[in-house]
Amino acid sequence: MKKELPILMGLIVGILWYSEFFIAGIFYENMKLFFANGFRIAGVVGVMVGIYSVARQNYAKIKYNNERYYSILRVTMILLMIFLGTKRGMSPGTPFSSMFMNVYVPFQATVFSLLSFYIASAAYRSFKAKSVESAVLLIASIFVMLGKIPLGEAMWSKIPVISEWIMDAPSSAGRRAIIFGGYLGTITMMIRIFFGLERSHLSE
Amino acid sequence: MRILEKLKKLDRRIIYLLVFLSILIPFLPGMDFLVFPVSTSKETETIFNYIEGLEKGDAIHVDWAFDPSVKAELMPFFKAFFRHCMKKELRVFIYYATINGINLGKEAVAKITSENEFSHLKEGVDYIHMEWVPLQPGIMIFNMMTDYKNTFKKEGVIFEGIETLNDIKYVLGLSGSGWHITWIDMQIRFGYKMGLAVTAVMGPDFIPYTQTGQLYGLSYGLRGAAEYELMVSEKYDRDYYDTATRGMSSLTLSHLVIFGFVIIGNIVYFIEQKNRRI
Numbered sequence: 001m002k003k004e005l006p007i008l009m010g011l012i013v014g015i016l017w018y019s020e021f022f023i024a025g026i027f028y029e030n031m032k033l034f035f036a037n038g039f040r041i042a043g044v045v046g047v048m049v050g051i052y053s054v055a056r057q058n059y060a061k062i063k064y065n066n067e068r069y070y071s072i073l074r075v076t077m078i079l080l081m082i083f084l085g086t087k088r089g090m091s092p093g094t095p096f097s098s099m100f101m102n103v104y105v106p107f108q109a110t111v112f113s114l115l116s117f118y119i120a121s122a123a124y125r126s127f128k129a130k131s132v133e134s135a136v137l138l139i140a141s142i143f144v145m146l147g148k149i150p151l152g153e154a155m156w157s158k159i160p161v162i163s164e165w166i167m168d169a170p171s172s173a174g175r176r177a178i179i180f181g182g183y184l185g186t187i188t189m190m191i192r193i194f195f196g197l198e199r200s201h202l203s204e
Numbered sequence: 205m206r207i208l209e210k211l212k213k214l215d216r217r218i219i220y221l222l223v224f225l226s227i228l229i230p231f232l233p234g235m236d237f238l239v240f241p242v243s244t245s246k247e248t249e250t251i252f253n254y255i256e257g258l259e260k261g262d263a264i265h266v267d268w269a270f271d272p273s274v275k276a277e278l279m280p281f282f283k284a285f286f287r288h289c290m291k292k293e294l295r296v297f298i299y300y301a302t303i304n305g306i307n308l309g310k311e312a313v314a315k316i317t318s319e320n321e322f323s324h325l326k327e328g329v330d331y332i333h334m335e336w337v338p339l340q341p342g343i344m345i346f347n348m349m350t351d352y353k354n355t356f357k358k359e360g361v362i363f364e365g366i367e368t369l370n371d372i373k374y375v376l377g378l379s380g381s382g383w384h385i386t387w388i389d390m391q392i393r394f395g396y397k398m399g400l401a402v403t404a405v406m407g408p409d410f411i412p413y414t415q416t417g418q419l420y421g422l423s424y425g426l427r428g429a430a431e432y433e434l435m436v437s438e439k440y441d442r443d444y445y446d447t448a449t450r451g452m453s454s455l456t457l458s459h460l461v462i463f464g465f466v467i468i469g470n471i472v473y474f475i476e477q478k479n480r481r482i
Contacts, residue, residue, distance in 0.1 A: 032346050035343070036343050036346055036347055039339055039340065039343045040337065040343075043339055090306070090307065092310050092311050096307075097307050100307045101311055104272065104304075105275060106272075108271065108272040109272050109273060109276060116458065117219070117220045119462070120219050120220070120461065121216045121219045123462055123466050123469070124214070124465035124466065124469045125469065127466050127470075128469055128470050129470055129473075130473070138470075142466075145459055145462075145463070148425065148427050148455075148459075149240075149452070149455055150239075150241060150456060151240050151456045153243055154241075167407075168411065168415070171411070172408070172412050175409060175412050176412050179412065
């Protein structure tokens with residue numbers, strides 16, 4: 001029963017959601033609202049699970065691990081943000097917002113910006129015309145990059161045209177093939193879940 | 205040969221330093237000669253022209269799905285877009301799809317409304333920050349279409365005449381990921397008009413949807429934001445140039461540094477191959 005019940009639920013709910021696209025009516029409207037509410041509750045429970053997980057992990061690290069100072073800092077910051085948010089609110093100009101904009105935002109933006117340095121280093125070491133295919137890729141990428149900077153247009157007026165063609169035709173065609181493949185895979189997976197053939201989501 | 209060996213084993217810190225300088229130098233005073241004029245693309249023009257064609261009081265829905273990691277690319281677009289909407293006296297509903305975006309959005313709007321020109325704008329009348337709900341986009345769209353849980357049916361001047369997503373004239377998605385794929389999938393069913401502003405790396409993923417008409421306008425990367433700043437500035441004959449336009453020269457120089465490294469890398473590779481054959 002532990003296995004059969006989730007599979008049966010998957011089948012019924014899956015067919016209901018799928019048929020909703022083709023059949024209108026008050027039953028389906030109510031069903032959507034029921035599930036919308038359910039998803040919302042599941043989302044809130046998910047947040048609670050996340051809070052519990054963070055608290056448990058950090059508690060274990062503080063108690064047993066050598067890297068306890070990072071965990072102490074993390075938990076302190078979480079508690080500080082909760083305190084600031086509940087004490088003075090989160091609107092612009094409050095201590096919470098100042099902390100967010102002046103600490104969290106620069107940190108996260110910096111981590112993402114580091115990518116540009118890695119890309120430059122990786123491009124230097126591995127972006128080489130070792131074969132015909134890689135040479136085509138190299139030339140295409142140079143045209144696309146030049147097309148995206150104003151200097152490219154200043155160098156030769158046709159560069160943005162070539163860049164746009166590469167993006168609109170070959171690149172877009174490849175992307176479409178990937179999209180079609182992805183959706184066919186999704187439909188296959190959907191059918192497999194409907195009929196209980198796919199059970200990985202049930203931890204099997 | 206020694207130079208070849210040195211280039212082959214070039215310390216990555218030299219690459220990092222040159223990339224850093226190429227990003228920094230254009231922002232220094234007196235570096236205006238590095239600024240080149242930007243031309244506009246048809247995808248960004250589509251968004252601008254559609255907004256330009258709307259009537260006073262029409263509603264725009266902004267689906268804010270980005271966090272600080274991609275702020276540098278997407279924030280300039282939002283600012284230019286928001287200024288444009290306010291110039292057109294449109295009503296803007298900003299819904300936050302990610303919790304980390306809420307303060308970013310509120311601070312950005314607060315900064316714009318602190319400017320003299322936009323100081324008359326009021327939250328709840330000209331624009332509104334919608335709540336964040338832990339929901340997947342598909343379910344959120346169903347919510348907005350049926351107005352379950354009163355997404356739009358709230359008290360306030362801004363909600364007058366707006367009951368569901370059907371009453372929104374244009375949906376603009378801002379994200380650095382594939383978040384809006386669901387919005388595009390649902391667009392076929394519900395028929396809302398939508399455009400996207402995404403990071404440069406995500407742009408190619410969405411181009412096929414502009415060709416099928418599912419996306420009505422697409423702006424990607426800092427370039428798209430610079431184009432929008434240019435169009436708004438030219439249309440209203442005022443200086444709305446912001447960080448995107450300033451950043452274009454930085455983008456140009458850093459691209460040139462990367463080109464330089466790619467070219468040097470290939471020259472080293474070919475000389476090495478030639479020597480090996482000999």
